[in-house]
Amino acid sequence: MLFWILAITITAIACAALYYAAAGRTVNATVAAQGDATDEHYRLQLAEINADIASGRLGDAEGTAAKAELARELIRLQGEDGGKKAGASGPVLLPLAVLGVAVIAFGSYAMIGNPSLPSQPLASREKPLEETINVDDAVKRIEAQLAETPDDVRGWTVLAPVYMQMGRFEDAVKALRKVNELAPPTADSQTDLAEALLMISKGDMTGEPLALLENAARLDPKHVRSHFYLAGYATQTGDYAGAVEQWNALINSAAGTEPWIATAKEGLAAAQRGLEGKPIEGPAQQDSVSDETIKSMVEGLSTRLMRDGGTLEEWTRLVRSRLVLGDTAGAQAAYDAAKAAYPDAGQRSELDATAAQGGLK
Secondary structure, three states: HHHHHHHHHHHHHHHHHHHHHOOOOOOOOHHHHHHHHHHHHHHHHHHHHHHHHHOOOOOOOHHHHHHHHHHHHHHHHHHHHHHHOOOOOOOOOOHHHHHHHHHHHHHHHHHHHOOOOOOHHHOOOOOHHHHHOHHHHHHHHHHHHHHOOOOOOOHHHHHHHHHHHHHHHHHHHHHHHHHHHHHOOOOOHHHHHHHHHHHHHOOOOOOOOHHHHHHHHOOOOOOOHHHHHHHHHHHOOHHHHHHHHHHHHHHHHHOOOOOOHHHHHHHHHHHHHOOOOHHHHHHHHHHHHHHHHHHHHHHHHHHHHHHHOOHHHHHHHHHHHHHOOOOHHHHHHHHHHHHHHHHHHOOOHHHHHHHHOOOOO
């Protein structure tokens, strides 16, 4: 009974989303193109939810809730855009078509479905992401829509993290510049742009990346990623008083269980030694402060991957970096997250080899 209640509820939400999406179609070419870009955005999000369910990162109940929330968001956005649209929709056939979708779906399931069957084992499941959507093709479609509607901030917001995951850092910079141009800058959007620039400059924070991170910290005094970069940079450049202040602020704002807290405490200790004049002079000192910048970059990569996901190459780089820094626990956590994101061991040969060399399980 619970299954049918959930199924009816989710189907109703989905049908409502279809109705409002179709009802809002317009003959205005510009607005229609923006709608197409938004559609691609939600197709990508739906594909990501399906991939998370298949990989075990989301349970069935969580996946159902995520899809319901996605449908509600689509309805909300279509409602916002409705006042801007000048076209008319088919008033008679549309409700019947949407109703037909629900009738066919439930009728088909009643004949061939069985809600009492156990879940299919993860290992025997087919790969839904590849079947439902090709990321490269989806990116090309969004790019084509954005060529027609370059002011669609949602499209650029979707593309930017995908570009980062694909290693297309220059394209990510362009997309993030559009995001910051078309919408009020936030601490996240400024830091995202700084990170993309850092990937191109091989970690050189001088110039625009530093200015972006400073602005992000001003926009949100409790923003972890930007302050992490700035604290590491202050340590590297010998501003030990500023570094101590920033490391303390980060640590004091934490609950104590965050994965970056140990690195922040190490950074604070290094800055305090510098403030007291204790660091070893010469190359060893330079190595010490450079390590803080490296750790800051590793934490930035970790935060992004844990939040947005990423490629196998990025996960491998994170695991390797954690091991090089001696952070075995952090490396294990990253490896566990990577395995959850990529359950097919056949794809993880380099990652698994790196983990095995580091003694990870």
